[in-house]
Amino acid sequence: METRNFKRVFVWELPVRIFHWVNVLCVIVLSLSGFLIANPPALISSAEATNLHSFGIVRFIHFAAAYIFFFNMILRVYWSFVGNKFASWRAFWPFSKKTWSNFKHVLKIDVLLFNEKVHDEKNISIGHNSVAILSYLLLFIVALVSVFTGFALYADTANWWLPKLFAWVTPLFGGDFMVRSIHHIAMWVFILFTLVHVYLVFYHDWLEGRGEVSSMFGGYKFVQEDRLRKAAKAEEAEEKSNKYK
Amino acid sequence: MPTEIEKRDTYYESIIKQGYSRRDFLKFSTYMAAFMGLESTMVGQIAESLEKTPRIPIIWEHYQECTCCSESFIRSNHPIVADIILDKISLDYTLTLMAASGHQAEAAKKAVMDKYKGEYILCVEGSIPLGDDGNYCCIAGKSAKETFLEAAAGAKAIIAWGSCASNGCVQAAKPNPTGATPIHKIVKNKPIIRVPGCPPIGEVMAGVIMHVVAFGRLPQLDRLGRPKAFYGKRVHDTCYRRPYYDAGLFAETFDDQNSKNGYCLYKVGCKGPMTYNSCGTIKWNNGVSYPIQSGHGCIGCSEENFWDNGPFYERTTKIPGFAVESNADTVGKVAAGVIVGGIALHAVGATISKRKELSDNIKRAKSNEKNIDL
CATH class of the missing domain: 4.10.480.10 (Cytochrome-c3 hydrogenase, C-terminal domain)
Structure with a gap:
C-alpha cells in the first residue's frame, strides 16, 4: 500500500501570509484591549491621576491596532487584484455554479461528516473551499462593520480626517449606544469565527494531510499528482529520470 | 406674512420696559454669546440685533411631557431669559405660564397663528401620541397631532424641546403604549432644531432660542438636528x-x-x-x-x-432583540461554549465516521515509514 503522490504547490503568497498573521495579531490585540475598555479591571493604585495613564495606554493600543487592522485589510483587498488565483477576488466570487456544488460537497462531507461512495479528488479545494469562502466574505463584512462603527466612535475625538470620514455612521443608529453595541457584537463574531476557523484548519490537515496548517507559514500545500496537467507531469518525470540516471 | 404693519417692541425695548437697566441688558447679551460659544466680539452683534429686532412671536406647545423643560428654562441663569423670552412679552401661548385660559387662550393662539403666519417660532415640549387616533393626548378637544400640525403649518421654525419632542423619551420606551412619536417624524417640511435632554440645560435652551431671535436663522446643526455648539x-x-x-x-x-x-x-x-x-x-x-x-x-x-x-x-452592551438581562458578553460566552461543544462533538463524529479513510491513511503512511531508505 502506498500513499498517493503529492506535489508541492505554492498557494499562499508572502503578502497573503503577512496579511493573515498581522490580522491575527490585530484581532487578538483589539479583542483583548476591547474587553479591557468595555470592562476595565479594578486598578489598585495610590498614584495620582497625573502620574498614571494606564487606561489611556490601553486605548492607545486599541486605536493603533485598529489603524493597522484597517490598512492591512486595504492591502489585502489590493492584493486580491494583483495576487495569484488563490488570492484573487475571483476566488471569493460566491455566485458561480462551481462554488455552489463545492459548497454542497463540503457541507455534506466535512460538516455533516457523510462519506462519499466514489472519491473525486476534484472536490478537494486547493485554495479556499466554498464554505470557507463564504465565511471569509461574512467576516469581511463584519470587519467592515467593525471599522465603520469603530471609526465612528473615534471620529469625535480624532484630529485626522480619516476617522472623521465615518462620522455619518453614528446618526444612522441614533447615537453612540447602538454603535458601541454593534462594535462589541462584531468583536464576538470575530472570536466565534476564530474558534471554528482554527478547528477546521486542524480538521482538514488531519484528514487530508495536505499541509493545511503549515501552508499559512510556508505558503505550500500538497496537491495530488494526477491533478497537475499531463505535460507538466511528463516534463517532471523526464527531469526525474535524467536526475537519477 | 403679516397682513398689517404694526409697531412691535424690539427685544431691547421690552427689556427696558420690564425695568432692567442697559447694564443688565449687556450682561445678558454677554451671557448669551458665551453660551452660544461665540467670541467676545460677537457680544456687540447680539446686543445690536436685540436692539433692532422686533420680538418674534413664540407659540409653546405642551403635549406628552412633564414640563421639566419649562422648569429648566425659567431657571436659566439670567432672569431676562425667563422674563423676556418666556413671560408675557414674547410668549403668545403656553399652557403653563400664560394668563389666559379656556376659549380665550385658544382664540389668542389662533390669532397669533393667523397674524404672524410664517413668522412665529413653534416650540414643542413633549411627544405626540399617534396610537388610537392620537386620543391619548387631547387639548381643547383636539388631539395633540391635530394641534401640532395646525401650529406647525405656519411656523417659521420648530424647536423640539427635550427628549420627549426630540426622541420620545420615557413614554416612547418599550412597549410605547400610546405610540408616542418625536416631532421630526411627523413634520418633515419645516426646519426643526432638536434640543434633547431630560430636561435640556436651561442655558442651552436660552442659547438656542436667542440664536434664532438674535440672528434670525437656525444655529449650526449636526446630522441629528442638534445645535453643534451644545451637542458637539x-x-x-x-x-x-x-x-x-x-x-x-x-x-x-x-x-x-x-x-x-x-x-x-x-x-x-x-x-x-x-x-x-x-x-x-x-x-x-x-x-x-x-x-x-x-x-x-x-x-x-x-x-x-x-x-x-x-x-x-x-x-452593558445590550443586544437588540434579546431580553433586557442579556448583554453581548453573556450571549457571546454562551455562543462560544456552544461552538466549543459543537467542535468537540464534530471531532468525535469525524473520527467515527471517517475511520476507514483515516486508518487507510495511517496504513499507507506506515508502509512508507517502513520503506524509508536510511
Missing part, C-alpha cells in the same frame, strides 16, 4: 473626571474609597462616553454642578432611546 461633544470628553478615566482609576461601587476620591464613574454605569451634551461645560443650576460632579453617573438622558439603552448602573 460627549459629556465624557468634557468631564472634569476624565483624567481618572485615562489613568484607569475607577469607582467600583458608589460607597468605596475610589468613589469618595472622586474617581471616574465609568464602571458604575456612567453613560457619559456615549452622551452628547453640555453638562460638563455649562453645567446645571447656574453652573453649580452636574450629575457626575455630584457623584452620580450620567444616565444618557439626551440620547435616543435612553430608557431602553440598558441599566443606568451597569456597563
Whole structure:
C-alpha cells in the first residue's frame, strides 16, 4: 500500500501570509484591549491621576491596532487584484455554479461528516473551499462593520480626517449606544469565527494531510499528482529520470 | 406674512420696559454669546440685533411631557431669559405660564397663528401620541397631532424641546403604549432644531432660542438636528473626571474609597462616553454642578432611546432583540461554549465516521515509514 503522490504547490503568497498573521495579531490585540475598555479591571493604585495613564495606554493600543487592522485589510483587498488565483477576488466570487456544488460537497462531507461512495479528488479545494469562502466574505463584512462603527466612535475625538470620514455612521443608529453595541457584537463574531476557523484548519490537515496548517507559514500545500496537467507531469518525470540516471 | 404693519417692541425695548437697566441688558447679551460659544466680539452683534429686532412671536406647545423643560428654562441663569423670552412679552401661548385660559387662550393662539403666519417660532415640549387616533393626548378637544400640525403649518421654525419632542423619551420606551412619536417624524417640511435632554440645560435652551431671535436663522446643526455648539461633544470628553478615566482609576461601587476620591464613574454605569451634551461645560443650576460632579453617573438622558439603552448602573452592551438581562458578553460566552461543544462533538463524529479513510491513511503512511531508505 502506498500513499498517493503529492506535489508541492505554492498557494499562499508572502503578502497573503503577512496579511493573515498581522490580522491575527490585530484581532487578538483589539479583542483583548476591547474587553479591557468595555470592562476595565479594578486598578489598585495610590498614584495620582497625573502620574498614571494606564487606561489611556490601553486605548492607545486599541486605536493603533485598529489603524493597522484597517490598512492591512486595504492591502489585502489590493492584493486580491494583483495576487495569484488563490488570492484573487475571483476566488471569493460566491455566485458561480462551481462554488455552489463545492459548497454542497463540503457541507455534506466535512460538516455533516457523510462519506462519499466514489472519491473525486476534484472536490478537494486547493485554495479556499466554498464554505470557507463564504465565511471569509461574512467576516469581511463584519470587519467592515467593525471599522465603520469603530471609526465612528473615534471620529469625535480624532484630529485626522480619516476617522472623521465615518462620522455619518453614528446618526444612522441614533447615537453612540447602538454603535458601541454593534462594535462589541462584531468583536464576538470575530472570536466565534476564530474558534471554528482554527478547528477546521486542524480538521482538514488531519484528514487530508495536505499541509493545511503549515501552508499559512510556508505558503505550500500538497496537491495530488494526477491533478497537475499531463505535460507538466511528463516534463517532471523526464527531469526525474535524467536526475537519477 | 403679516397682513398689517404694526409697531412691535424690539427685544431691547421690552427689556427696558420690564425695568432692567442697559447694564443688565449687556450682561445678558454677554451671557448669551458665551453660551452660544461665540467670541467676545460677537457680544456687540447680539446686543445690536436685540436692539433692532422686533420680538418674534413664540407659540409653546405642551403635549406628552412633564414640563421639566419649562422648569429648566425659567431657571436659566439670567432672569431676562425667563422674563423676556418666556413671560408675557414674547410668549403668545403656553399652557403653563400664560394668563389666559379656556376659549380665550385658544382664540389668542389662533390669532397669533393667523397674524404672524410664517413668522412665529413653534416650540414643542413633549411627544405626540399617534396610537388610537392620537386620543391619548387631547387639548381643547383636539388631539395633540391635530394641534401640532395646525401650529406647525405656519411656523417659521420648530424647536423640539427635550427628549420627549426630540426622541420620545420615557413614554416612547418599550412597549410605547400610546405610540408616542418625536416631532421630526411627523413634520418633515419645516426646519426643526432638536434640543434633547431630560430636561435640556436651561442655558442651552436660552442659547438656542436667542440664536434664532438674535440672528434670525437656525444655529449650526449636526446630522441629528442638534445645535453643534451644545451637542458637539460627549459629556465624557468634557468631564472634569476624565483624567481618572485615562489613568484607569475607577469607582467600583458608589460607597468605596475610589468613589469618595472622586474617581471616574465609568464602571458604575456612567453613560457619559456615549452622551452628547453640555453638562460638563455649562453645567446645571447656574453652573453649580452636574450629575457626575455630584457623584452620580450620567444616565444618557439626551440620547435616543435612553430608557431602553440598558441599566443606568451597569456597563452593558445590550443586544437588540434579546431580553433586557442579556448583554453581548453573556450571549457571546454562551455562543462560544456552544461552538466549543459543537467542535468537540464534530471531532468525535469525524473520527467515527471517517475511520476507514483515516486508518487507510495511517496504513499507507506506515508502509512508507517502513520503506524509508536510511
